[in-house]
Amino acid sequence: MKIISLVGARPQFIKEAILNSAARASEAWKHILVHSGQHYDISMSDIFFGELGIPKPTYNLGVGSGTHAETTGAVLIGMEKILLAEKPDALIVYGDTNTTLGGALAASKLHIPIIHVEAGIRMLPRDMPEEINRNLTDRISTVFCCCSDLGAKNLERENLTEGVHVCGDIMLDVIMRMKDKFKYNEIMNKLGLENTPYIVSTIHRDYNVDDPEKLTQIISGLDQIRQLTGFRIVFPVHPRTKRALDKIGSLSVEFLDIIEPLGYLELMSLTQNAEFVITDSGGFQKEAYYSGKRALVLMPDTGWRELVEAGWNILCSPNAEDMMAGYEKIIRQANIPHEIYGNGQASEKIIASIMHELC
Ligand code: UD1
Numbered sequence: 001m002k003i004i005s006l007v008g009a010r011p012q013f014i015k016e017a018i019l020n021s022a023a024r025a026s027e028a029w030k031h032i033l034v035h036s037g038q039h040y041d042i043s044m045s046d047i048f049f050g051e052l053g054i055p056k057p058t059y060n061l062g063v064g065s066g067t068h069a070e071t072t073g074a075v076l077i078g079m080e081k082i083l084l085a086e087k088p089d090a091l092i093v094y095g096d097t098n099t100t101l102g103g104a105l106a107a108s109k110l111h112i113p114i115i116h117v118e119a120g121i122r123m124l125p126r127d128m129p130e131e132i133n134r135n136l137t138d139r140i141s142t143v144f145c146c147c148s149d150l151g152a153k154n155l156e157r158e159n160l161t162e163g164v165h166v167c168g169d170i171m172l173d174v175i176m177r178m179k180d181k182f183k184y185n186e187i188m189n190k191l192g193l194e195n196t197p198y199i200v201s202t203i204h205r206d207y208n209v210d211d212p213e214k215l216t217q218i219i220s221g222l223d224q225i226r227q228l229t230g231f232r233i234v235f236p237v238h239p240r241t242k243r244a245l246d247k248i249g250s251l252s253v254e255f256l257d258i259i260e261p262l263g264y265l266e267l268m269s270l271t272q273n274a275e276f277v278i279t280d281s282g283g284f285q286k287e288a289y290y291s292g293k294r295a296l297v298l299m300p301d302t303g304w305r306e307l308v309e310a311g312w313n314i315l316c317s318p319n320a321e322d323m324m325a326g327y328e329k330i331i332r333q334a335n336i337p338h339e340i341y342g343n344g345q346a347s348e349k350i351i352a353s354i355m356h357e358l359c
Contacts, residue, residue: 001029001358003115005092006079008036008063008099010044011171011283014264015094015117017052018173022347024055028355034082036075036099037062041239047263052178068098068129075102083110090115090142090358095282096134108140115354117170119144120151120160121303129206130282143357145350147341148306163357167349168342171283175268175290176344182269191257191270197231198257200271201278204238208280208298208318212248215241218298219248221323222278223255228327231275236262276330278323285313292336296326310337 003023007016016033023031035057039045048054061078063071075098083091083106091107092115093100104114116137123131138144138160146152147169155164188194201222209215226233235256237245245253262270268287271277277288277295286304288295295313307313311334316326342349 001090001355002032002086002088003029003090003092003354004032004034004082004086004088006034006036006075006099006103007057007094008038008075009095009097010039010048011281012094012097012099013045013048013054014052014174014283015170017048017054018170018177018347019092019117019350020054022351026351028359029351032059032086032088033057034079034103035060036071036078036102037064038071038075038097038099040064041261043261043263044239051181051263051265052174063099071098072102072105075099076106079103079106080110083107083112088112090354092117092354093137094118096121096130096137098129098133100137101133104137104140113142113358114140115143115145115350116141117145117350118147118151119164120146120153120155122154123299123301123303123305125300143354145346145353147346150306165349165353165356167353168344168346169286170346170350171286172290172341173344173347174264175287178265178268181265182272183265184269184272187262187266187269188273191234191259193232193234193270193273197229197275198273199225199229199231199233199276199278200267200274201233201235201256202238202281202284203235203279203298204241205280205299206240209238209241209244212244214318215244216248216252217319218323219252219256221318221320224320224324225278225327226255228324229275232257233278234259234270234274236260236267280318286341289313289336289340294330294334296323296330298323306340307337310340311335312337 063074090113095118144164145167271291280298285295
């Protein structure tokens with residue numbers, strides 16, 4: 001069986017790392033990796049391949065940055081050529097990026113089965129780019145690998161009941177298998193954080209950073225939390241956010257420890273000793289949970305609702321007042337929910353589900 005796996009953005013590299021090694025271990029499976037090139041900076045792409053041991057992709061579409069139509073369209077065109085040449089038995093796509101939708105569209109028009117890893121996630125507002133991408137990808141997928149029962153229930157509500165498998169979250173597999181490579185002391189020394197309480201914050205969503213007023217509110221919320229707690233705020237900065245911060249002026253963010261985007265091992269190592277996390281990243285809010293840390297989630301809604309319903313993560317509007325209210329909740333004692341997204345065996349379950357559906 002020949003399977004193509006398509007990645008393009010940071011969280012997808014992390015997920016591919018583990019599925020790739022599980023697929024290569026299977027004799028019945030020829031695995032071909034394609035990188036769309038949606039993320040291309042060394043700190044946004046190469047570093048993940050190196051530290052997670054992902055083999056060099058067979059193809060790189062080099063789509064780069066652009067409008068949604070430009071990136072999605074470039075992936076669609078590039079993937080069609082590869083799918084026609086390779087004639088795979090199926091295409092694996094992950095999550096909700098423009099790469100995901102572009103690849104899925106190309107495969108569906110060629111009647112190549114699509115395996116959607118992280119299927120069935122739904123969140124509001126429905127017109128968010130990622131929500132459009134994940135909805136449409138589910139519409140045309142054949143095998144749905146869900147992280148939890150909630151994903152399967154969401155699909156059922158949309159009459160998608162065939163080929164649905166609850167496999168758990170592959171990001172948990174990664175963190176469990178990479179734990180002994182975390183370099184706690186190295187990153188703490190590098191950032192001068194020994195014996196210093198700190199928060200890790202990452203903000204990159206277009207709706208949070210592209211509007212200077214909203215971004216200023218978030219910065220003000222971070223500043224108030226810092227003033228109240230005395231905690232340092234380590235802020236690995238996405239290129240989109242860096243540009244937006246440059247526009248609103250560096251003085252207002254002097255209190256932040258702004259650093260370049262971190263690779264997987266450094267970010268996870270840093271998170272293990274953090275007080276808590278403030279983020280609008282879908283992946284990082286779960287990785288905080290897997291690290292035993294709570295997250296203040298600056299999103300109107302989240303696909304990882306179970307963590308909010310369990311009272312572990314706190315959803316919060318991107319303004320100073322709500323962030324302070326969120327902070328008051330997050331410092332209270334909470335019981336960590338157990339095994340919401342499986343037990344670290346998702347990659348094996350995904351491989352078994354694909355074999356079951358396609359062989
Ligand atoms: C994308 C995904 C989002 C995911 C995130 C992970 C979409 C619609 N969104 O958002 O779901 O959570 O990846 O990080 O696909 N840039 C660089 N260098 C890079 C990559 C990006 O400078 O290597 C800059 C460019 O100016 C680009 C901007 O960041 O226009 C945004 O990148 P893009 O890939 O469009 O979206 P993300 O915000 O990263």
